[in-house]
Amino acid sequence: MNDGPLQHLIRTLSTLPGLGNRSARRIALHLLNKRDTLMRPLAQTLERAADEIKECHVCGNLDSHDPCGICQDARRDQSKICVVSQVSDLWAIERTGAYRGQYHVLGGLLSALDGIGPDDLNIAGLKTRAQSEQVQEIILALAATVDGQSTAHYISDTLAGTSVEITHLAHGVPVGGELDYLDDGTITTALKSRKSA
Amino acid sequence: MRRHGENGAVVSLLTQHHGRQAGYVRGAQGSRLRGTLEVGNQVDAIWRARTSDDLGSLTLELDRSPAAHIMQDPLKLAALQSACALCDTALPEREGHAGLFHGMNALLDALQSEVWGAAYVMWEIALLKELGFALDLSRCAGGGDEEALAYVSPKTGRAVSAAAGAPYKEKLLPLPNFLKPAAGGSDEGDVLTGLKMTGYFIEHWVYAHHSAGPPEARLRFEDRFSSMLNSLSEELTVGAI
Numbered sequence: 001m002n003d004g005p006l007q008h009l010i011r012t013l014s015t016l017p018g019l020g021n022r023s024a025r026r027i028a029l030h031l032l033n034k035r036d037t038l039m040r041p042l043a044q045t046l047e048r049a050a051d052e053i054k055e056c057h058v059c060g061n062l063d064s065h066d067p068c069g070i071c072q073d074a075r076r077d078q079s080k081i082c083v084v085s086q087v088s089d090l091w092a093i094e095r096t097g098a099y100r101g102q103y104h105v106l107g108g109l110l111s112a113l114d115g116i117g118p119d120d121l122n123i124a125g126l127k128t129r130a131q132s133e134q135v136q137e138i139i140l141a142l143a144a145t146v147d148g149q150s151t152a153h154y155i156s157d158t159l160a161g162t163s164v165e166i167t168h169l170a171h172g173v174p175v176g177g178e179l180d181y182l183d184d185g186t187i188t189t190a191l192k193s194r195k196s197a
Numbered sequence: 198m199r200r201h202g203e204n205g206a207v208v209s210l211l212t213q214h215h216g217r218q219a220g221y222v223r224g225a226q227g228s229r230l231r232g233t234l235e236v237g238n239q240v241d242a243i244w245r246a247r248t249s250d251d252l253g254s255l256t257l258e259l260d261r262s263p264a265a266h267i268m269q270d271p272l273k274l275a276a277l278q279s280a281c282a283l284c285d286t287a288l289p290e291r292e293g294h295a296g297l298f299h300g301m302n303a304l305l306d307a308l309q310s311e312v313w314g315a316a317y318v319m320w321e322i323a324l325l326k327e328l329g330f331a332l333d334l335s336r337c338a339g340g341g342d343e344e345a346l347a348y349v350s351p352k353t354g355r356a357v358s359a360a361a362g363a364p365y366k367e368k369l370l371p372l373p374n375f376l377k378p379a380a381g382g383s384d385e386g387d388v389l390t391g392l393k394m395t396g397y398f399i400e401h402w403v404y405a406h407h408s409a410g411p412p413e414a415r416l417r418f419e420d421r422f423s424s425m426l427n428s429l430s431e432e433l434t435v436g437a438i
Contacts, residue, residue: 017203112278112414113198113236113285146236146264150278153271157424171268183232185265192269 006032058129060105060122062087070103077101079136081129083155085109085143093141101139104129109147110154121151123158130162140168144189198234200226208234208255209285210242213298217288220244220255233259237277237305263305272425273308275418276317280304282412283324287403297327314388314422315375321395322376330354330402334376337361346377349394351401370394385426392419 006028014024031039055061056068063069070076080101084090090103106121130138140155142148156166172190173179179187199207206225212218220242224230233240239260246253267273280301288294300323307316322332332354336343341358348362348369349355362369373391375383383391396411396419404411 112282112412112417115413117413144268145231146268146274146278149268150271150274153274157271157421183259183262185232185235185262188262188265189268192266 058125059103060087060107060125061090061103075100078134080139081126081135081137082139082141083126084141085148085151089141101137104138106142106151109142109145110151111147112150118154118158123155126155127158127162130159130164135164137165137167140166142168144169144171198222198225206234207252208257210240210255211284211288211294211298211301212242213295214293216292216294216297217284217290218242218244219290220246220253222255222257230257232262233257235262235264236281237264238262239302239305263308266309272418272421273313275414275421276313277305277308278414279412279418280317280320282414283321283399286407286412287324287328287399294327297323300324312383314385315373315383315391318373318376318388318391318395321392321399325354325395325398325403328403330398332356332398334372335378344378347372351397354398354402370397385422385429389419389422389426392422 009031010021010024010028012024013019013027014021016024019027031042052064053062054064054066056063056066056071058067058071061068061070065072077100080099081104082090082093082099082101083104083106084093085106085108087105090105093099093103104122104126106123106126108116108121110116110118110121126138129135138155138159140152142152152168159166170193172186172193173182177186182190198209201207201221204226205221205223207219208222208225209217209219222230222234225234234257239262241258241260243256244253245256264274264277267277284297284301288297300320304313304316304320307313310316322334325332332349334346334349334356336356337346337358338350338353338355339357339361341361343358345358345360346356347359348357348366349372350357351368351370356372357365357369370393371390373383373387373394375387376391396415399415400411
């Protein structure tokens with residue numbers, strides 16, 4: 001194969017997460033076979049998404065509006081802010097339908113070994129939002145990992161001077177989880193976080 | 198753990214016989230291994246490589262997870278991250294440090310006890326020794342009373358007695374009580390004194406030629422400990438009023 005547009009398409013597709021060269025070749029052939037019904041609409045959708053989707057300046061969510069749909073929704077509880085690491089975590093919580101408050105996307109976690117410090121995350125924005133009289137509770141929905149919990153402790157310290165209540169998600173046995181199959185760390189945390197039945 | 202490619206990562210381990218050993222772990226970013234590859238976890242590891250110079254690949258099995266016990270304690274978590282970051286950045290690769298390995302095990306156990314602060318300072322002193330920067334805290338560098346050691350010389354890392362060090366006390370580092378010959382108990386103030394002392398040698402000796410200086414985790418741990426102590430003393434002052 002020469003180094004033309006086809007090879008360029010395959011190379012670009014193979015840089016996407018989960019795709020190698022073989023999958024990229026299959027996708028390229030599939031797109032070329034459905035040039036009018038799939039390839040052109042897909043190209044238009046990609047271009048439109050690249051032009052229109054932006055980061056919400058309030059919470060860091062991705063949407064075609066700024067502020068995003070969640071921040072603009074007056075029916076949502078304005079007194080609660082759920083702090084998440086990435087937009088994918090926000091989507092995970094939204095999928096549950098169990099939370100109807102606001103969000104704040106940090107854009108990562110503090111990581112000692114990766115050299116990610118507080119200035120690399122959107123913590124200043126959270127501090128500003130926490131000072132609003134409307135906000136009463138900040139829920140730290142961060143990973144139950146060393147980095148996740150270090151970030152949670154750092155945020156708790158940073159917001160210590162404000163009047164908001166700071167809570168975090170429970171750690172322990174997942175729904176449908178059998179004790180025999182759980183790792184020691186999860187069982188230990190679950191025992192430490194036990195509550196009266 | 199440093200991400201490598203889409204699913205894998207290059208993971209650094211502190212091993213008993215080979216010191217800091219890195220290797221590629223396939224699927225390290227997947228959900229199955231995520232719990233195993235936490236900072237401070239103890240694992241059974243098998244390292245395989247075609248030649249001894251290769252990066253090689255690691256197969257890991259979780260042995261125990263000390264971080265799970267201290268996840269709710271910000272100071273202990275910061276101490277764990279600091280110790281791991283120091284090992285990761287200060288230790289040369291594939292150079293045996295069995296003493297430090299056992300010291301790390303003891304520190305992980307101590308982090309679940311009440312005397313973890315003093316244990317952490319002792320561990321940093323052991324780290325300095327393993328890296329060739331041993332402190333001599335057994336006798337006075339100025340020929341003074343060995344029973345009344347009070348300072349450490351920042352130039353030599355040797356202890357100095359209270360009398361011999363008095364004229365230079367502004368330039369000397371205070372020696373925490375739990376490291377004195379007639380060692381007493383250690384309170385938080387002593388631990389902070391110890392952290393400042395070892396922190397000085399870590400910065401000026403171990404990381405003297407590292408452009409980035411000591412790891413952020415070590416600096417953050419000392420800051421956090423210091424602010425904890427400040428807030429504690431403020432509470433005591435308010436209580437006394």
